[in-house]
Amino acid sequence: MELAAPALRRYLLLLAQEHLEFRLPEITSLLSLCGGKFSGEQEIRVNSPFWILNIPSEEMARGLMKRTVCAKSIFELWGHGRSERELYASLKNYPVDKMLPYLQSDSTYKVHIHTFNKTLTQAQKIKKIDALEFLPFKGKVNLKNPEHIFWILEDYGMNPNNVPEEPFHLYFGRWIADGQRELIESYSVKKRHFIGNTSMDACLSFIMANHGRVKPNDVVYDPFVGTGGLLISSAHFGAYVCGTDIDYNTIHGLGKASRKNQKWRGPDENIRANLRQYGLEKYYLDALVADSSRPIWRKGMLFDAIITDPPYGIREATRRTGSQKEAVKSVERRYTEEIIPRHPCLKIISNCEQMLSSHTSRRLITMEKVKEFKSGSKPVAIPTEHTVLKSNACILIPCRIKMRILTCWMASICHTGDTILSVRSISVV
Numbered sequence: 548m549e550l551a552a553p554a555l556r557r558y559l560l561l562l563a564q565e566h567l568e569f570r571l572p573e574i575t576s577l578l579s580l581c582g583g584k585f586s587g588e589q590e591i592r593v594n595s596p597f598w599i600l601n602i603p604s605e606e607m608a609r610g611l612m613k614r615t616v617c618a619k620s621i622f623e624l625w626g627h628g629r630s631e632r633e634l635y636a637s638l639k640n641y642p643v644d645k646m647l648p649y650l651q652s653d654s655t656y657k658v659h660i661h662t663f664n665k666t667l668t669q670a671q672k673i674k675k676i677d678a679l680e681f682l683p684f685k686g687k688v689n690l691k692n693p694e695h696i697f698w699i700l701e702d703y704g705m706n707p708n709n710v711p712e713e714p715f716h717l718y719f720g721r722w723i724a725d726g727q728r729e730l731i732e733s734y735s736v737k738k739r740h741f742i743g744n745t746s747m748d749a750c751l752s753f754i755m756a757n758h759g760r761v762k763p764n765d766v767v768y769d770p771f772v773g774t775g776g777l778l779i780s781s782a783h784f785g786a787y788v789c790g791t792d793i794d795y796n797t798i799h800g801l802g803k804a805s806r807k808n809q810k811w812r813g814p815d816e817n818i819r820a821n822l823r824q825y826g827l828e829k830y831y832l833d834a835l836v837a838d839s840s841r842p843i844w845r846k847g848m849l850f851d852a853i854i855t856d857p858p859y860g861i862r863e864a865t866r867r868t869g870s871q872k873e874a875v876k877s878v879e880r881r882y883t884e885e886i887i888p889r890h891p892c893l894k895i896i897s898n899c900e901q902m903l904s905s906h907t908s909r910r911l912i913t914m915e916k917v918k919e920f921k922s923g924s925k926p927v928a929i930p931t932e933h934t935v936l937k938s939n940a941c942i943l944i945p946c947r948i949k950m951r952i953l954t955c956w957m958a959s960i961c962h963t964g965d966t967i968l969s970v971r972s973i974s975v976v
Contacts, residue, residue, distance in 0.1 A: 622720030
């Protein structure tokens with residue numbers, strides 16, 4: 548006799564309205580990391596800040612929020628509807644036995660109202676809270692330090708120039724946990740000891756680590772390490788980190804500074820100092836001066852993940868060669884699926900575009916290893932006339948490397964691409 552699968556509970560996810568294309572792959576990856584699975588039954592509108600997810604347990608929901616930087620909060624969903632009448636009917640149909648543990652007479656609570664694309668007056672908020680008097684609240688109101696927090700969330704659409712009088716959708720739920728949005732500020736590049744002209748911003752660094760499903764005690768490698776920004780996000784999640792770069796001055800923190808009003812880099816401007824700044828130095832293995840277009844690693848399993856931002860025509864200042872006109876002409880290619888590097892052992896999991904301007908964008912590519920490498924397997928090369936990254940675009944997926952997940956950036960003119968990499972279970976053969 549087969550055991551019945553655990554019943555899925557409904558949760559409401561409140562997301563930040565930035566990096567919209569990156570949100571679904573991040574949530575999917577983190578659910579997988581927590582032991583869950585993203586099913587096709589989820590109620591998701593990709594550009595909306597409100598998603599309804601079916602998750603097996605509150606513990607898994609909390610685990611998701613301990614990692615995500617794309618989501619603000621998650622709630623146990625008690626009811627929702629397209630009008631107040633539908634919301635109240637939905638709440639009345641919610642099982643009372645699931646409500647009662649949080650409505651006891653010896654507990655404290657408060658009700659918070661969140662509106663998207665509209666601001667309500669205090670009188671309007673109080674009126675909406677008073678309308679919930681049919682719920683069996685028995686505890687005392689405590690606005691400063693309540694045991695339980697309940698939220699009314701209202702969606703007034705995406706158009707700030709045409710805000711409706713009534714919301715398109717209403718939700719009511721019990722607050723469970725907040726996401727890790729504060730990491731974006733605390734790890735801001737503006738506050739970092741050692742930065743370069745192309746240092747990855749904190750938000751995207753954490754998104755990449757989440758796409759790569761980095762976890763404690765993993766070994767993460769960045770073959771284009773630069774100032775080590777991508778190592779920091781992985782180390783924050785408990786991974787041991789290392790990297791290589793062809794630029795000797797960058798690896799050793801020498802030469803001219805990237806900051807305004809600072810001519811030369813100081814003695815404490817290096818990758819190790821960056822990790823020390825955040826209390827993560829114990830996770831730093833080392834950084835080597837090396838050319839990633841040439842094999843340098845011994846055979847065998849080496850890394851759990853590769854997360855990197857390969858060069859795509861924007862780099863630290865070096866000797867100028869050629870004209871600016873020639874440089875622009877070399878990347879004027881329209882993006883097509885055919886330019887994405889491929890390997891028979893890898894499956895594309897996600898392909899997210901980030902708009903940089905009206906005519907430029909870059910893409911974050913995530914791939915997963917679906918089978919072990921066998922001698923004779925060859926990568927599917929991308930046409931030379933379409934590549935912006937040239938040989939570096941394939942550096943992580945030639946025959947000598949086996950992987951399970953790969954996440955990479957591609958940037959370009961006219962919506963071409965850039966590539967950032969995050970790969971799991973790497974073997975060099």
